[in-house]
Amino acid sequence: MPLPIGTTKDCRLYCDYAQLVKLQSQTTGFTLLPQLKSGTALSGRHTSLFRGRGLNFEELRHYHQGDDIRNLDWKVTLRTGKPHVRCYTEEKDRHVIVCVDQRSNMFFSSVEMMKSVVAAELAALIGWRVLKDNDRIGLVLMQGEQLDWREAQRSQNHWLQRLQMLAEANQSLNVRSDDNSLSGFSALLHLLGRMKLRNTTLIVLSDWTGITEADLNRFKLLQQHNDVLGVMISDPLEHALQPTIIEHQRTGKLPCSFSWTVGNGNKQLHLSQAQLVSASKGLSASQQLKKDQLVNLMAAKHLPLIELDTRGEHLSQFIRAAGGMA
Structure with missing residues (x-):
């Protein structure tokens, strides 16, 4: 359920519908329009060489x-x-579908802003840009127990309704949120496969938690007739605990010998200093493996993997990346 009426929203924890609408004013600094051959990065009807x-x-x-x-x-x-x-x-309509992850794994940040808020704001920005270019925009919500999808349209009213649903999904997240297999990547790819997409630009905004080798292979199949742009949203703490530990020790926030207790709202785990160092190495290796797999997926269409973080500069980071592709 969304936050109760009258509850003050911390913009670092939850996105606000009004803020998603206001992002319409920030679409002038970049473009998603291609200047490349049809079938390559972000191909469409604009300046198409098809x-x-x-x-x-x-x-x-x-x-x-x-x-x-x-x-x-x-x-x-x-x-x-x-x-x-x-x-x-030949002029071609461009069909853009934004797949935005609002599962429980996105409700996390160690710095400025939740990954779920980063994904929601970026989805809104992309949608407004696509509508400004007079193209069709659709949105797939990956949330708790299900996927939510509506047919893409070239309509501002339609997009406002989708943003309202996105804001509600975002505000329903909390430390006790849980997911099931019906909202994961396997279910997403099954949905996209049923659509029988052709000449569509798919933009996936996620931390890519739960992605498997089989899922990546299915994304490759989608790329035969479409363009898949991956946006990886991560938090500095997910890359490695060790630099954070060293920095806290240097500034006196941690003693030379210490232990950590971590939890997910239901369970807690106590880690000694040695266990924490070992966990940090494993976390760093896992994150790098996931990144390498996604880079290989994007390389099939000569697309970059766009990496964003939770420091609060995600919009400018994406605009710079989009400017490099346009």
Whole structure:
């Protein structure tokens, strides 16, 4: 359930619907429009180099084996004595689906802002940018017990409704939140497979908890006819505990010998200093493995893996990354 009416929201813990709407004013600093060939990064109808029988004439060139003879320019062919064809650019609607993770694993931060808030605000920003480009935007919510999906539309009212649902899902998270398999990556990929997507841009905003090798292979299959852009949201503490421990010892926040007690709201675990160092190494190795797998997935379409953190600078981080791709 969302927060009770009248409850003051800490913007670091929960996103606010009004704030998601206000992000519409921040779409001028970047663009998701491609300037690349169709089928590559973020391809779509804008400045598309997809060759076909479109309305816009592109060039006149010599005939090559396999060219459509219906595109032969007979006047030029007769005048030059060599066959020439007329080439066109084809305009295509761009269909963008944002998959935003609002599961319990996203309700975490050791610094400024919850990963769930980072994902929600970024989803809103992307949606407003897509609508500004007059394209269709859809949103898949990965939340507690289920996935929530509505058909993508080119409608501001539709997007406002989706943002309201996103805000409610975000505000329902707490330390006792739990998930099931119906909201994980396997269920997400099953849903996307049923849609039979073609020429769609999929943007996944998550910390990618629970991703398996089989899931990554299914993402690769989706990339045969679509573009998949991965955004990895992580917290500094998830990469390694050791630097945090050393920094706290240096500043006097921790004694030279210490132990930690960690919990998830239901269970607690007591770690000695030696156990904590060992856990830090394992955590760092696990995080690097997940990152390497995602980098390989993105490399199939020459896309970068965009990495964002919870320090509160996620919007500017993404805008810089998007500017590099546009």
